[in-house]
């Protein structure tokens with residue numbers, strides 16, 4: 001039967017630019033890569049002018065301010081509630097590591113975080129920042145970054161069983177399997 | 193290296209079955225596969241982060257391939273685009289896109305990944321040319337394949353129920369699985385549409401059988417089965433072939449060329465081992481079973497002084513007649529708690545439109561099945577990223593309310609040959625050894641688009657009849673090539689002018705070369721999953737080789 005073609009836990013998106021398994025630049029075909037670089041340059045010019053553009057080309061890891069922005073974004077995606085929040089589970093550290101892994105991801109993150117920070121404004125309104133980002137076309141870097149960040153944050157968070165409280169899942173599929181698959185969910189537990 | 197009666201290239205569905213058939217008939221076999229070996233402990237479904245781990249996956253378990261540019265998409269068919277409500281269109285732009293030939297390299301081949309649907313072809317789907325003037329006829333009738341189907345079902349451990357449309361000479365070896373909760377609802381709630389469902393024949397054990405345990409319904413077949421109850425060929429034919437004492441299996445052995453002699457026979461083949469060393473194997477008989485993309489590639493790569501244009505390619509037919517997976521899936525959230533993360537990938541099947549003339553206005557049939565697990569909608573990560581919109585507290589609340597309630601109905605239809613759909617060698621992409629990769633060309637004609645149109649409409653109707661909300665994701669072949677079932681690139685037939693191999697899989701002009709994988713299919717069927725037929729054909733080819741050896745022809 002046909003299988004989901006984007007691999008484990010992946011979200012479909014820009015097939016060429018948004019590829020969480022690969023580097024978004026090297027994964028893109030040549031034309032896509034050029035376009036992506038052009039978009040990065042354009043985005044930088046709108047936001048911070050030449051300074052940000054040159055910083056985008058630097059190979060340095062995300063700095064303290066950028067890491068703080070990242071923490072805020074991750075926290076807004078999965079705040080603490082009845083279940084632990086993403087920060088409680090250290091998800092921001094894993095996301096930062098993934099972003100710092102390649103120069104291209106660092107560039108994307110640098111631009112995306114600057115864009116979100118700008119959109120959040122002085123009131124640090126991350127809700128507004130996220131909504132404004134979703135209003136962007138799907139192939140501009142801030143939107144690509146946001147999609148990646150959402151994917152990666154949820155992906156890491158829900159891969160930790162501490163996040164499963166309140167969901168109808170209590171264990172990985174094996175070794176127990178689901179011998180109750182013929183009954184309505186919870187029916188077996190209710191009977192026993 | 194010498195000393196084997198037959199060398200089999202590829203240990204997937206066709207190669208493994210053929211190797212067992214040969215070894216159990218007394219011939220000595222060397223079974224080479226480019227990929228690694230997998231063990232049940234390699235699969236991640238016992239880990240909490242199982243959804244984030246690509247599986248089955250190991251170094252060397254994916255081949256590379258290129259795609260030629262594909263046709264323009266028409267705004268008139270925008271309703272057939274693939275999309276997700278969170279991320280938008282899966283393929284942007286106005287051209288169809290090559291996304292994947294989905295496969296696994298390894299001992300077990302793509303069956304490591306498969307859902308174990310084990311279908312016999314509908315007899316009428318084997319005579320498309322004579323009945324409907326399209327495609328090609330099979331060079332023998334269903335009855336000829338029937339005894340081999342029985343052997344393949346017995347060796348794989350197929351659980352199923354008799355189906356009058358597909359006559360059988362003995363019952364299935366295992367009783368069918370009981371349908372899951374959501375599948376029972378689907379059956380009830382689509383009855384008023386006239387839909388009939390039956391247990392899907394699966395090479396998944398409904399009880400302990402042949403030294404393997406019964407299934408525990410974890411819904412992770414695509415990621416590799418850790419219990420070995422799924423009949424991927426690494427746990428069925430391969431160990432049985434080894435147990436004969438006449439089959440040697442080498443993993444990490446990529447065959448890079450066949451050398452044809454002046455007498456229209458293959459003299460030797462070369463393979464590279466995982467350390468990069470090249471070896472030559474002299475042989476009396478070769479079976480190529482590298483799958484419908486890599487088999488034509490290997491034949492084309494083997495062009496030489498006695499095989500201009502490639503081995504078995506006298507008529508320029510190698511790589512032509514590629515048949516792809518014509519599919520559609522609609523996914524939606526149901527308001528009731530269904531627990532669809534449990535069970536089997538496609539436990540029931542609807543064959544109502546399977547006959548070649550069943551879809552109004554279109555030649556070639558299709559089938560429908562619940563495919564929630566095949567779409568990997570079985571864990572919280574896929575729900576959080578693909579199903580539930582937004583973020584923050586409301587996302588969490590929706591996660592709690594919706595986990596386990598996703599349903600996906602999928603369809604696969606007949607794929608007919610198209611002059612624009614074929615495999616050749618890529619001019620601009622090479623593998624790590626510097627050899628040209630396969631390049632896939634694909635074109636959908638109006639009839640193919642009509643079939644997708646019908647499948648999409650029916651899937652949507654069934655999802656609505658189930659009582660689900662609006663779809664959150666749809667995905668189909670109209671705007672992308674993403675194929676799990678590929679066939680036809682070394683077609684079998686009686687006429688050397690229109691086929692590459694004869695009715696036994698033997699190359700028309702190369703007497704010691706046989707092909708034993710999905711490449712030989714003259715037609716795809718109306719959505720039937722191919723592995724059981726590939727195995728039945730392979731067992732028949734093994735019989736033909738044994739007979740040819742007895743006659744001292746090889």
Ligand SMILES: Cc1cc2nc3c(=O)[nH]c(=O)nc-3n(C[C@H](O)[C@H](O)[C@H](O)COP(=O)(O)OP(=O)(O)OC[C@H]3O[C@@H](n4cnc5c(N)ncnc54)[C@H](O)[C@@H]3O)c2cc1C
Pocket residue numbers: 001002003201202203204205206207224225226227294295296297298299300301302303305306307308309310311414445446447448481482483484486487490676677678708709710711721722723724726
């Ligand atoms: C996700 C998924 C789900 C599927 N579900 C089903 C299902 O439910 N039922 C069904 O019937 N089918 C299903 N299929 C399809 C099925 O797996 C394939 O049709 C079948 O395995 C094809 O058999 P084959 O022998 O043609 O090729 P494969 O099984 O792909 O085997 C080819 C083998 O050849 C090897 N090879 C390639 N090139 C070389 C070389 N140069 N040298 C040496 N070795 C080489 C490869 O490593 C591979 O192991 C599914 C496929 C996928 C991907």
Ligand code: SF4
Pocket residue numbers: 177396397407408409410411412413414416417418419420421422535536537
């Ligand atoms: S559902 Fe059954 S066959 Fe599939 S992986 Fe789980 S245990 Fe194996």
